[in-house]
Amino acid sequence: MTTVQYRGFAGVRLEADIIGSENDPAVLLLHGAGQTRAVWTRLADALEQAGRRVISLDLRGHGGSEWPADGRYDFEAMVEDLRAVLAQLGTRPVVVASTFGGWIASAALARDAALLASGLVLVDLPVGDDSGAALRIGEWLRDAVRPGPEQPVCDPRLADAFDTAALAERLADVAGTIALPTLYIHGLTSDLASRDDAASFVDRLPDGELVEVEDTAPRFADDRSDTLGAYLIDFLERRVPRESPEYRAGSDARTFRDALGCFATGVTVVTAIDPDGVPIGLTANSFTSVSLDPPLLLVCIANSSGSAAILRGADHFAVNVLQIGQQPTSNRFAGKGEDRFAATPWEIGEFGTPVLVGSLGSFECARDAVHEGGDHFILVGRVLKAIFEPRRDPLLYFRGKYRKLHFA
Secondary structure: OEEEEEEOHHHOEEEEEEEOOOOOOEEEEEOOOOOOHHHHHHHHHHHHHOOOEEEEEOOOOEOOOOOOOOOOOOHHHHHHHHHHHHHHOOOOOEEEEEOHHHHHHHHHOOOOHHHHOOEEEEEOOOOOOOOOHHHHHHHHHHHHHOOOOOOOOEOHHHHHOOOHHHHHHHOOOHHHHOOOOEEEEEEOOOOOOOHHHHHHHHHHOOOEEEEEEOOOOOOOOHHHHHHHHHHHHHHHHHHOOOOOOOOOOOOOHHHHHHHHOOOOEEOEEEEEEOOOOOEEEEEEOOEEEEEOOOOEEEEEEEOOOOOHHHHHHOOEEEEEEOEHHHHHHHHHHHOOOOOOOOOOOEEEOOOOOEEEOOOOEEEEEEEEEEEEEOOEEEEEEEEEEEEEOOOOOEOEEEOOEEEOOOOO
């Protein structure tokens, strides 16, 4: 086991234990209020034996993580702590969160979920719309963080940090925004969520499952770890499998495409003027530099594209590298049946090619060579002019989805 430190919101030091091979899929464990990462010890061991790398994190003000001098324990700070840790990991883990930690995880993954995690497991998440739910949860939180006769495991100032009524309202509609495979494990004796509330929450998830666990404890406890581990490992193997998909020549072409999608790219629109003087263009992400001297680049064009014949024969063409605000432009030039240029700001460049205004960069090229490449052809251009905007961020594409830069 290795103990590591992460930087949370506003630089707060967060401590975690890690076990398992760095080459195994990761699972991040997040405890509830008034607990520490030690509550996950048996479950972490079981996950490691099942071939997972396990990161057990202490929340701010808990266990070995920093108890900030300014007493900053508001809910949003804890949400940003988790987002900061996820951004610092070298992989997208499945997040497993218990009780109050589940609130934090749900809020943290309500946006950009697919950029930060590969799945979510919620254990006894407090949910409910009845008027007494917020009061009951507030009482539980205060009980959970109240110091006992022994050395406290969390900062007593946590007890007054949360407006649970406001939190319940804040998270009322969060289920519909969690765009990840999600498992809700509900203890049938839990006093934090009724059976009906748990089922209603899961129904609102885009991709949710509900498991109900018979248990004598009213909330998550270490003696349930064996049962919890069984359900959790089953979910991981089904939804986030340890084995990597494999493509071999002659097998499903979709698997090959998915493998290629692991290479993150920018997004471009390739443009030219047809013989009648009409601008044409299409979206392409198979683009790369070829040579600095002479200045060459290439782009791969599908033979089936409606603009393929024009681009094959064009003496000049342009490659427009898109920025984060041009996702609609990318979709427009990838679709059909729309006047693409009518809805897109553009101008004729110095060498007679359409240049999209506001792009991250544009390369005006003369055709240098055309090579056959299976169901595509490779269009090599000699760059005559290049312009770029250094203050914008690129539109990225990875595993079939648009992405944006995330600075850790």
